[in-house]
Amino acid sequence: MMNPMRIALIASLALALSACGGMPKLFWEADGGQGAQQDSDLQGEASHAQTAASPESRSGYVMPVAGVVGSKAGAMPEAYKGMLAGRAVTLDARTFNAQPGRVLSSVVDAMFSLNIPVDVVDSPNGIITSDWVREGENDPTFQPSIIGFTRHSFVVRVVAESEGSSMLEVHTIGQEYVSSQWEDRPLKRKVSEELFSAVDELLKR
Helix, strand or coil: CCCCCHHHHHHHHHHHHHHHCCCCCCHHCCCHHHHHHHHHHHHHHHHHHHHCCCEEEEEECCCCCCCCCCCCCCCCCHHHHHHHHCCEEEEEEEECCCCCHHHHHHHHHHHHHHHCCCCEEECCCCCCEEEEEEEEECCCCCCCCCCCCEEEEEEEEEEEECCCEEEEEEEEEEEEEEEEEEECCCCCCCCCHHHHHHHHHHHHH
């Protein structure tokens, strides 16, 4: 038979253990809470990495770098010369009292606002090209027999001039829909004026 004193001691110990509400915590926090702290640190690092991401990775649009746009002013690069050679091209130019980078950004914004599809943005050369902009109430793709519709595309160039000013060149390639095909022809309407006006308005803001 068990000693009454031993029974009393065991009972007292069991009561003491059951009254200790903090005991289970030791089993999952045996590392002193370091596991939870490490998870918190990892989340903080991920958040910091996202915050520190470059503008290019967040927006997908690389803004022109000051001092780079138009720095290669002079003869137009061969790639763009080839786009204009032998075409029906109209050249218009205007000088703006603004840095090349700001003018280039304004041209991109103006094209978007005018629903002109931007094709290439070449900041070092200060050049922006567009896809074709079609004019006419009907689409010649669906009515190939209709004659007289026109379309155009732009090769825009920003050239750094004196300090604080830039020249904006707009090369307009014109085409007319004739005999079920597009042919290079000078446009009767000066479509570059709308682009110049939109750029001027943005630069004044």
